[in-house]
Structure formats: structure tokens, C-alpha cells
Amino acid sequence: MKQYIAIITALLLVWPAYAASKNNKQPSLNNVAISYLDNSFQQYDALQKQIWANPELGFLETFSSSLLQKHLVENGFDIETGVAGMPTAFVATYGSGEPVIGILAEFDALPGLSQDTVPYRKPLVEGGNGHGCGHNVFGVGSVAGAVAIKQWLSEHKQTGTIKVFGTPAEEGGGGKVYMVRDGFFKNVDVILDWHPGTGNRVSVGTGTAIQMIDYSFTGKASHAAGAPDKGRSALDGVEAFNYMVNLLREHVPTSSRIHYVITNGGEAPNVVPEFAKVSYYIRSPKREVLKELTNWIERAAEGAALGTQTKVSSEIISGFYEKLPNRKLAELVQKKLEIVGGIKYDARERAFAEEILKTVNRDSSALSEVARIAPLKEEEPSQGGGSSDVGDVSWNVPTVSFTTATFIPGSAGHSWQNVASDGTTIGTKSLINSAKVFALSAIELYTNPSYIEEVKEEFDKRRGNEFKYDPLLGDRKPALDYRVR
Numbered sequence: 001m002k003q004y005i006a007i008i009t010a011l012l013l014v015w016p017a018y019a020a021s022k023n024n025k026q027p028s029l030n031n032v033a034i035s036y037l038d039n040s041f042q043q044y045d046a047l048q049k050q051i052w053a054n055p056e057l058g059f060l061e062t063f064s065s066s067l068l069q070k071h072l073v074e075n076g077f078d079i080e081t082g083v084a085g086m087p088t089a090f091v092a093t094y095g096s097g098e099p100v101i102g103i104l105a106e107f108d109a110l111p112g113l114s115q116d117t118v119p120y121r122k123p124l125v126e127g128g129n130g131h132g133c134g135h136n137v138f139g140v141g142s143v144a145g146a147v148a149i150k151q152w153l154s155e156h157k158q159t160g161t162i163k164v165f166g167t168p169a170e171e172g173g174g175g176k177v178y179m180v181r182d183g184f185f186k187n188v189d190v191i192l193d194w195h196p197g198t199g200n201r202v203s204v205g206t207g208t209a210i211q212m213i214d215y216s217f218t219g220k221a222s223h224a225a226g227a228p229d230k231g232r233s234a235l236d237g238v239e240a241f242n243y244m245v246n247l248l249r250e251h252v253p254t255s256s257r258i259h260y261v262i263t264n265g266g267e268a269p270n271v272v273p274e275f276a277k278v279s280y281y282i283r284s285p286k287r288e289v290l291k292e293l294t295n296w297i298e299r300a301a302e303g304a305a306l307g308t309q310t311k312v313s314s315e316i317i318s319g320f321y322e323k324l325p326n327r328k329l330a331e332l333v334q335k336k337l338e339i340v341g342g343i344k345y346d347a348r349e350r351a352f353a354e355e356i357l358k359t360v361n362r363d364s365s366a367l368s369e370v371a372r373i374a375p376l377k378e379e380e381p382s383q384g385g386g387s388s389d390v391g392d393v394s395w396n397v398p399t400v401s402f403t404t405a406t407f408i409p410g411s412a413g414h415s416w417q418n419v420a421s422d423g424t425t426i427g428t429k430s431l432i433n434s435a436k437v438f439a440l441s442a443i444e445l446y447t448n449p450s451y452i453e454e455v456k457e458e459f460d461k462r463r464g465n466e467f468k469y470d471p472l473l474g475d476r477k478p479a480l481d482y483r484v485r
Contacts, residue, residue, distance in 0.1 A: 028339055032155045033148035033439035037432055044144050044435075045428040047071065051136040052423040055109030055129035057483035058169030061088045064107040064136075065166055068143050072164060075147045076154075084178040086478050090166035091184055094150045097159040099189040099452055101442050102397070103146050104390065106170045107139035111483070115419035119355030123416075130419040133171065134196030134406045137422050141194060141431030145438030152443055160446045163188065167389070169482075172212060174318035176389035178478050180396050181471050188397045189452050190329065192441055193390055194434045196422060197403030198411060200342050201374035202334045204325050208257065208283040209290045210387035211472055212317040215241065215301050219310040221274035231272030232309045235265050238276045241304035241312075245280075245297055255384040256293060257283040263485075285322055285382035287472070317479050319472025321391035324462055325379055328455045329400035334376040336440040342371040343405045343429050352424065353408045356417050360410035370405035386413070396469060398459040402437060406430035 051064045065088040069079050077092040088107075113130030114123040123130075131137075146164045153160060165184070168175040179185065195203075217238050222231030245258060252258070259281045266273030282297060284290040298314065305312040345353060345367070354364050393399050406427050411417040421427060445452055 033152040048140040058108040058173035059480045084182040088168040092164040095161040100161040102163040102188045104193045105139040105142035106135045115416040117423045132414040134422040137427040137431040141434040145435035148439040174389045191399040193401040196406030203401040206322045206382045209287045209322040211282045211319045234276035235273040237308040237310035244300040323391045324394040340436045356408040362410035366409040369409045404430040
């Protein structure tokens with residue numbers, strides 16, 4: 001008798017695992033949201049490739065924004081468009097009540113990165129735009145995730161709201177900052193964010209805060225050979241300014257970064273330039289250090305103007321906070337990312353990727369990175385690096401970011417290799433995986449509101465009771481023409 005009982009007990013123990021294997025899916029992947037995404041590959045492949053084929057710069061993303069909005073409307077979302085003074089910004093909403101979960105969507109391209117979907121340099125338009133940061137798949141992946149979540153909310157008659165924040169001009173324009181400043185993120189409980197990458201990981205770094213400033217010098221025009229003494233060169237002012245900044249680099253923290261480009265240096269060599277402009281990006285992991293560094297650079301500009309008998313004016317184009325991490329959210333998304341898994345190439349995609357690897361001096365062993373999920377790292381002080389307007393969102397709403405493998409390992413950010421990759425089915429596989437992570441994370445948060453309370457407790461503790469949001473771009477209106485040359 002005891003033997004029969006033991007056999008029955010063993011069968012009861014192994015049966016759930018057997019049933020799950022028969023279904024060939026993990027139990028958490030058995031829901032309407034994931035099924036929707038599994039059946040929508042072709043739809044989102046076509047959508048992202050339309051945006052890829054029409055790369056638009058910051059604040060000029062009319063086609064891309066409209067395409068995403070149209071898809072959301074067709075799937076039952078209400079749209080508020082042209083928000084915060086930006087024609088291409090939008091907020092899409094489905095559902096009602098709490099919790100309110102937001103997903104960020106970006107869709108702007110970069111100048112000078114036009115590229116075909118081939119593993120060698122081949123611009124489609126010389127000097128044209130391209131999606132070197134993968135925002136074609138970024139926006140579509142976020143929208144796909146939101147629609148999948150809508151499917152789940154509807155089927156389960158679940159109380160809760162899903163929002164998509166269509167945020168233009170991440171590449172320097174700072175669309176999210178204006179939306180934060182104008183209150184569009186108020187009453188949102190959690191923000192889920194992703195970004196195309198070369199691997200699959202949850203982001204725990206803070207990055208850097210950034211101030212973007214244009215310095216314009218004005219002098220006096222004259223004949224550079226016949227009457228040079230009558231002129232005062234605005235270009236001399238710019239060059240003196242840049243020289244002083246290059247000298248001060250020795251005395252700034254090693255984690256700080258300063259970049260500039262002269263956008264106007266005059267019209268002809270035989271005319272003393274009356275006007276010249278230089279654009280600066282100033283970065284530091286801490287806003288307090290950034291403000292000190294910006295003030296120092298401002299004084300250098302004033303000194304350069306005095307020394308060259310020119311006049312200088314400055315215009316803040318944009319500014320972003322560093323990111324505020326949230327460990328509780330990071331742990332949640334890490335679990336969902338591990339359930340979804342990495343990217344699996346077919347034979348055609350692998351052959352393409354191997355050719356790309358040759359251009360970045362990596363061998364085929366690097367491709368294992370796209371299939372695996374990186375472990376969740378411990379947080380460490382930022383040593384510099386890039387900036388994002390997600391930073392401002394993260395100081396106002398608990399926020400988590402992750403990446404999936406859109407690009408070929410070894411590819412540099414903002415490169416032609418990225419444009420070539422994200423315009424293929426590799427990019428589509430990445431966005432579908434990201435949408436699944438969004439769906440699984442949102443479902444967990446909707447059904448476990450106590451977890452959101454823990455997230456908020458951590459957020460309040462990290463931010464501090466004395467925090468007051470003061471945008472680095474001040475009260476200026478969106479620089480809608482910052483990409484117009």
C-alpha cells in the first residue's frame with residue numbers, strides 16, 4: 001500500500017512540470033498579451049520599417065508620430081496630441097482607475113547616418129538621416145507592448161490604466177523634460193522604459209546630467225586683407241573660448257565630459273566674420289557638479305569676448321537630469337526579461353551579423369551575447385557616459401529601463417552598423433521581446449499593487465524629502481528648430 005501511495009505522490013509532483021512542457025511555454029507566457037505579440041510579428045515588422053524608411057529629426061517627426069498614434073487609436077486608445085508645446089508629442093491612454101502605468105516611446109532619427117540594410121557602408125541618401133539609435137524600433141516596441149497590455153486589461157476586465165508617452169526629440173531636444181515640466185507625468189505610478197542595445201540587460205546606471213548650450217559671438221565685419229584693423233572677428237571669439245575650455249579640461253572631474261562643434265564660423269575667408277556660433281554639450285554624473293562646470297564655461301565665454309572685443313550671448317537648448325535608479329523595479333523587470341529570453345537569429349540574420357562583426361573587429365563568438373540575458377548588476381557610481389531625458393522622468397515617477405539586442409555586438413552607438421541592423425527583422429525581434437517584457441511587468445504590477453507601494457517607498461527614500469524639481473532648461477519653450485539648419 002505504501003508503494004502505491006509513493007507512486008501517486010511522485011506523479012502528482014511531476015505532473016505540473018510535465019503539463020507545462022507539453023504546452024511548450026512557461027506558465028507566465030500563457031496569456032492574451034503574449035499570444036497577441038506572437039501573432040503580430042509581421043504587423044510590427046512593417047510598422048517599424050516604415051519609420052526606418054522615413055527617418056525624421058527631433059521635433060520634425062510628423063510621419064513617425066502620426067503612424068504610432070494611428071495604430072494606437074485603431075486599438076482603442078484615446079490620444080491627446082501636440083502636448084507641452086510640441087506638435088509631435090502625444091499621450092495615449094487606455095483603461096481607467098489605478099494603478100497607472102506609463103511606457104515611454106521615442107521615434108526621432110539622427111543626421112548624417114543614412115544607411116541601407118546591408119553589412120557595409122552604403123548610404124541611401126548622401127548626408128541623409130538614419131536611425132542610428134534605433135528609435136524606429138523603440139517607438140514601435142513601446143506601442144506594441146501597450147497594445148498587448150490593453151488586450152490583457154480588456155480580457156480580464158482589470159481595473160488600471162496604461163499610457164503611452166510619445167516623446168519627441170530625445171537626441172538633444174529633450175521632449176520628455178517639457179512633458180514633465182508641464183505635468184503630464186503627474187498621477188502616474190510607474191514608468192517602464194527600454195532602449196535598443198547590443199545585449200539584453202536591465203539598466204542600473206545613472207548616466208550623466210547634461211546641459212546643452214549654444215554660444216553666439218558677434219563682431220564687426222571688414223575686408224580681411226584691406227582693412228583688418230576695422231574688423232573684430234566673431235570666429236576669434238569662438239576659437240579663444242574653445243581654447244580656454246580645452247585648458248580647463250585638466251581641472252574637471254574625470255567623469256565629466258565636454259563636447260563642442262562650431263556650427264557657424266563665417267561665410268568667406270576674406271571677410272572678417274561678424275557672427276559665429278558654437279554648440280556645447282556639458283555633462284557630469286551629478287547635477288551639482290554640472291552647474292559649477294557650466295558656470296565656469298560661461299565665464300570662459302565672457303572672457304573670450306572681452307579678449308577679442310566681441311560680444312557673446314548664450315542660449316540653453318536643453319538639459320537633462322541624471323537617472324534615479326529603482327532597485328525594486330529593476331528586480332521585477334530582470335525576472336520578466338529572463339522569462340522572455342534573448343534574441344534568436346535565423347540563418348540569414350546570422351550571416352548578416354557575421355559580416356557586420358568584421359567591420360567592428362569582432363569574431364562570431366560575440367553573437368552569443370544576443371541570446372543570453374545579462375545578470376542584474378549592482379549599482380555603482382557613474383564614471384561618465386551618455387545622457388537621456390529619461391533622467392527627468394525618473395526623478396518624478398519611479399522608472400526602470402532595460403535593453404534588448406537590436407544591434408550587433410561591438411557596434412558603436414550612433415553608427416551605420418546600427419542603422420543597418422535595426423531596419424531588419426533583427427530589430428523587429430528585439431522590439432517584440434521588449435513588448436513582452438512590458439506586458440509581463442505590467443501584469444505583475446496590476447495584480448500586485450503592494451509591490452508598487454514598495455517601489456514608491458524606495459523612490460521617496462532615494463529622492464529625499466527636500467527634493468524640488470527644477471528643470472535644467474529653465475522656462476524656455478521647446479527648441480522646435482534646433483535641428484533646422
